[in-house]
Amino acid sequence: MSQSPYDLPPLTALASFEAAARHESFKAAAQELNVTPAAISHQVKALEAELRQVLFRRHHRGVSLTETGAYLLVALQRGFEEMAGAVDQLRSRATRPAVTIRATTAVSALWLTPRLGAFWRAHGHITVAQNVSDLDSGGEDSDLAIHYGDMARDSGDCRLLIHDCIKPLASPRFAARHAVRRVADFERLPLVHVDRAETGWTSWRDWCRALGHEGPVGGGLRVNNYVIGLQAAEDDMGAVLGWEGLTAGLERAGRLVPLLDVSVPSPLDFYIKVSPHASHQAHLLCDWLVGAGAAP
Missing domain, CATH: 3.40.190.10 (Periplasmic binding protein-like II)
Known part of the structure; x- marks a missing residue:
């Protein structure tokens, strides 16, 4: 049987200890985790046995952390906070559009939006959001950005849309x-x-x-x-x-x-700039807009 790469006690015991330590109460921890106080006590005792350390001082009306218990609590909370942050980022990614594209009002209304309809009919699984701004600059917050300017003076992945x-x-x-x-x-x-x-x-x-x-x-x-x-x-x-x-x-x-x-x-051109962090879906949309699929 393969061994876990992390030499840790059972996560159930660690979660039970963290809740009990944060509340300084087995009863409150049990209510939070929807188990019995006896279950919390059992998990904490098993953790103390494995670590060969006393984590709580038991009192008639409750518990308090030992120095060792306080040290472990800080370490666990730091780890749980990092995990919570990663999970939150993944959840927010799941609710964000797959591709964001920035354009001016004119480009969005007159050129881009009619073509997005054709793109969605061919690639209905890709969601697209437009960031519309009449300041033809920026675009760092988007996967793709359509500009009117001298493409040769720009840097990065730029592709011509319209030589007008x-x-x-x-x-x-x-x-x-x-x-x-x-x-x-x-x-x-x-x-x-x-x-x-x-x-x-x-x-x-x-x-x-x-x-x-x-x-x-x-x-x-x-x-x-x-x-x-x-x-x-x-x-x-x-x-x-x-x-x-x-x-x-x-x-x-x-x-x-x-x-x-x-x-x-036109002395300047309409061109599209691709973010260095653009996804495969963003590159697919870019190719569509640049190529034959751009016809409305």
């Missing part, structure tokens, strides 16, 4: 009222300007300059959230710049239409 282009969009009603034939026409049109805290977000002035127009651009509404900006454009409040990878669904649905048949390559 940017074009002017508006609602069909707005487009019918405002004929646009050249870039200079955007000087007179009401525009939706998206002011983002992150660097690299292309403005109307940036877009026009990329096409050789150095003049002014129209005024209009200013927002700090791209989804709100798109909604404003749908509500006929002005033209908006559309990142094709994000707005393709809105165009297919006819909610937004191009105002001019011209586009500018």
